[in-house]
Amino acid sequence: MTWSPANPESVFTYGAPQLKFGAGAADEIGHDLAALGAHRVLVVTDAGVLSTGWPDRVADGIRGFGIDAVVHDSAHVEPTDASLVAAVERARADGPFDGFVAVGGGSAIDTAKAVDLLLSDGGELMDYVNVPVGAGRAPSRPLAPLVAVPTTTGTGAESTTICVLDVLSLKVKTGISHVRLRPSLAVVDPRLTATQPAGVTASAGMDILCHALESWTARPFTSYERKQPGERVPYCGSNPISDMWSERSMSLLAKAFRTAVRDGSDEAARGDMALAATFAGLGFGNAGVHVPHANAYPIAGRVRDFHPEGYPQDEPMVPHGMAVALTAPEAFRWTFESDPARHLAAARLLDPAHGARWDSDDRDVLPGILVDLMRDIGLPNGLGEVGYGEHDVADLVDGSLKQQRLLATSPREVGPDDLHGILTRSLQLWD
Amino acid sequence: MTWSPANPESVFTYGAPQLKFGAGAADEIGHDLAALGAHRVLVVTDAGVLSTGWPDRVADGIRGFGIDAVVHDSAHVEPTDASLVAAVERARADGPFDGFVAVGGGSAIDTAKAVDLLLSDGGELMDYVNVPVGAGRAPSRPLAPLVAVPTTTGTGAESTTICVLDVLSLKVKTGISHVRLRPSLAVVDPRLTATQPAGVTASAGMDILCHALESWTARPFTSYERKQPGERVPYCGSNPISDMWSERSMSLLAKAFRTAVRDGSDEAARGDMALAATFAGLGFGNAGVHVPHANAYPIAGRVRDFHPEGYPQDEPMVPHGMAVALTAPEAFRWTFESDPARHLAAARLLDPAHGARWDSDDRDVLPGILVDLMRDIGLPNGLGEVGYGEHDVADLVDGSLKQQRLLATSPREVGPDDLHGILTRSLQLWD
Incomplete structure (x- = not known):
């Protein structure tokens, strides 16, 4: 842990809408x-x-x-x-x-x-x-x-x-x-997502996954200095309740994500994805998200001429979930040292079949799982494929740094050099 | 599964208060x-x-x-x-x-x-x-x-x-x-339970445990006939969200319950018990409870002269959690056949150290874990120790049958003979 508050926070909050779920x-x-x-x-x-x-x-x-x-x-x-x-x-x-x-x-x-x-x-x-x-x-x-x-x-x-x-x-x-x-x-109601094209399921699914992973790895609520009641914010950092929602969301994604992209008519997979989305929302709606979501703002905002499959073709766009996903592998390689055990636990949840083979100090496991998934579901191979080059990185860093509300829950203190490294290494994700 | 609805329910609901937790x-x-x-x-x-x-x-x-x-x-x-x-x-x-x-x-x-x-x-x-x-x-x-x-x-x-x-x-x-x-x-705020005597921690803890176990084993929401919107009740049967809260509550109890009874000043254990209680409440508040809670009404209501340690001594009483616990081992032996895998999963959550040794058809595993726990934390050895005998069983059955609101979420249809057997076998829980 990189935080040592003098008077650590002992209180966390949890809020949620009432829910009605099902076909x-x-x-x-x-x-x-x-x-x-x-x-x-x-x-x-x-x-x-x-x-x-x-x-x-x-x-x-x-x-x-x-x-x-x-x-x-x-x-x-x-x-x-x-x-x-x-x-x-x-x-x-x-x-x-x-x-x-x-x-x-x-x-x-x-x-x-x-x-x-x-x-x-x-x-x-x-x-x-x-x-x-x-x-x-x-x-x-x-x-x-x-x-x-x-x-x-x-x-x-x-x-x-x-x-x-x-x-x-x-x-x-x-x-x-x-x-x-x-x-x-x-x-x-999972019926309302039945007509979602595969490309939308893939991008939106990466948004779910990053909600879960970012709140799971978010700076713990106990790592902050104790707040006065009026200073409490809805995003209070990772806590026992947001952890539970995030874990369960990752398990559902491990089971259903690839199937839901491959076959949008698979009702069980679609139901699991809807549940995973709801669970991740209930988690990140209290813990918060951090680096990949902060990066997503400029990645989506500065798009020039990318037109993804499954989305309206009239305007260029990088869909939100795709924009979030593109720097996720490198962001989680960078956050690894904040809590290796937690990153490896997430890897086991997302890839339960292979959990036994990993070393406890392997920062590449979780990024590898994310990259394999992104390839399988047809996400672009890095920022390069959506139109960005090395000369854009400084601008993207500027845009990410404006999202201080999000960066405040990063599990490591994050400055321009960190973001520059993450964004540069995200230009191409696989060979 | 013993239920086969013609038009199965596909919708479940989830409601909860907003929460602020911590010292x-x-x-x-x-x-x-x-x-x-x-x-x-x-x-x-x-x-x-x-x-x-x-x-x-x-x-x-x-x-x-x-x-x-x-x-x-x-x-x-x-x-x-x-x-x-x-x-x-x-x-x-x-x-x-x-x-x-x-x-x-x-x-x-x-x-x-x-x-x-x-x-x-x-x-x-x-x-x-x-x-x-x-x-x-x-x-x-x-x-x-x-x-x-x-x-x-x-x-x-x-x-x-x-x-x-x-x-x-x-x-x-x-x-x-x-x-x-x-x-x-x-x-x-876990500080408010700091002065709770060991006997109260033990009884209240069994109430938490039974909230979790009863909602975990409750009749699944999909086993009911489809309801009209106006017919929905807060207790809709076990569902993916109540399952999650129940599981997490059981894991916390496995870690903290014996410690909290043994040493009321152990802050970590007390915090875990407060969290387990909250989680179990969020689960059963939506799924419902069944046989042990139904039995608890007449067991508490017909008390004659039992005066438990840690409670006010001016009136005879069987504390609610104790009343719930006393028929839990036999109730879960009886519900076992509704879903053996689910009962064994609960056993693994409550006793993670011994999970590997069990046969998949052993209905005695979960009752054994409950009885061991009850002995360790000082609960009475069955209904006999709180003053009931065989001649009281018929009266207790009558009282339980009045709790149809609770029995409606039993995972097996429950009649007077079933309750008579459970209550009789609960007169003495161990030798």
Whole structure:
């Protein structure tokens, strides 16, 4: 351990939405909304998810329980300040609402969080955005109930207390972060991911895996100096509860990930992936993530002309899970020395068949497992394949360093040279 | 498996309070109450817990955050309709309150649930008590926030949606059961259990163990016929999430239980027991418990003159955890055939050092582990030692059969003859 606090933290916190899981769960949301006291709700989605038919099916189901439901495809993939303001204005025009439902990936769920916040608590978007970009205002009262219905197995947005957005004029990714943004209920119905293309399952699955691995390896809560109650943050470092969710998520991934990519119609594998995503979300939503997620911001944000299979081809993009995965092998080689036993335990969970053969000081085991997996499921061979070269590394380092909220849970103190090394060694992952 | 539903259930639910865990957590409750919007709160405890000083210390801490706090020692150990009505009347006289804090064991927490319900939603106690005893009315709105601060490592009341009470005039144990009774926040501070005598640690620990073992072996949620949304109950049978909590709880107990009984000042063991209790509560609060808990009601309720060490000596009693434990070995010998692999997996979790030696069809392994543990920690040798004989068994069977809410999650259909056999074989557990 590299930390020795004078007055170590002894308290950790754990928060989560209530959960309804399983095939058919998305048809019952009206019942749950009625129990939450809602009479007229807004279903927030994006245009791509709308075209699957699920948001309208969910809205019809809600109406079947005597609750009025309006559908807005107002979420932008990767929300911006402009897209959130537009979504809020459209919701205000069609309101009032006393409940919200998000059907989609992280973008739809985060958009619904912002809409709920601004319709429940008033004011303007920038009032609530984290300082220094915004005024960092906390909501003065509980928000209307928000039911999150993820259609992408990965983001964990159904469990977290944050809404991530790009502020276009400043070219910065920031967020709104408050415990009241956590959805009241997560409804995880594996049927909604049935149409997910293999490329999306692969990227989103790497996001799940990194949620689990990053919270599992996150700086332990006991390694911080003791906090005053008002200083506690939702991401409190690894702890016995987040560890449990992370471990279980890795075991499910070991069983189901390759199968789910190879055969999207395998219901058992899809169910396991949905459960793995939920578990990882419940873990990282409390422990936090670190280096791979910090690197993912500039990797996704500075894309020039990469167009991955399975995603809309109209704009270049590095999907979030892919962006996270690309530096994961090298990040975990670098974090190894913070706690070798923990890294090898993760390797055993992810590759239970080969656990016996490893030395206790082998920093290459976990990166090797990740690289083998990425090759098998069709991820790009490093940052080079998504369009970055050595001359981009300094820029990427700058972008990662802006994610101090995430880097604060790195198990080793991380500076520009460390990130430079990790990113450079991630240009090509295998020969 | 003995169940073959025509249209199997595919959905399970999971609910839990938010959690703050660790030494020092009980000093921060005022901060948490402020975040929940409270200005004037009632701290509910019982006379025994009040004498430890903790309720007043918690109230002082709350006042330090600018919140008014009143302390009532209005909880009766094993709440009755009369004790709850008295607690509600005392609270109404001193109100209004916009938040509640329970400091104590299951009795204090359940009393606070009833007080919160009646002060938040109006009406009389019997309006809400489960049918057929009461009118089974559901609260019409969310209750004021309730923070549960358990001082006994075991009950799990901080996680559950039920308030258990004896209706004196009818000599029946029943409850109030609604999802809105679940506390908003559980604050688990192991310091509050430091003064627990060894006998209490032993009995309460067996309650934890049986919570974990009964939810781990409970009838699987997929073995039920598919429910309509309005038919869902908080106790939905074993499922992947309750399994995880139960397993982890058993591993913690394997590590810490004997040590915590032997040396109450061992902080690590006490912390592990507090965590095991929390985990087991989060598991059984969703999966449910079955035969040992059903039997515990009449075993505790019909006591004549047993006075256990470590408990108040003014009234005869069989402590809840002891009452649960006394038929556990025989209950799990009887449930073995429902899922031998699961029973042996539990045995391996509880006794990891000896896991290799067992045959896959040995129904005696798990009962043997439980009996060895009970001898080591000083539990009575069966129902005979707490004052019951063969002539009492028929009465005890009648009492157990009244707990159909619990028996519904038994992994085998259970009738009077089954209970008669389990109770008879539990009269003496070892030679």
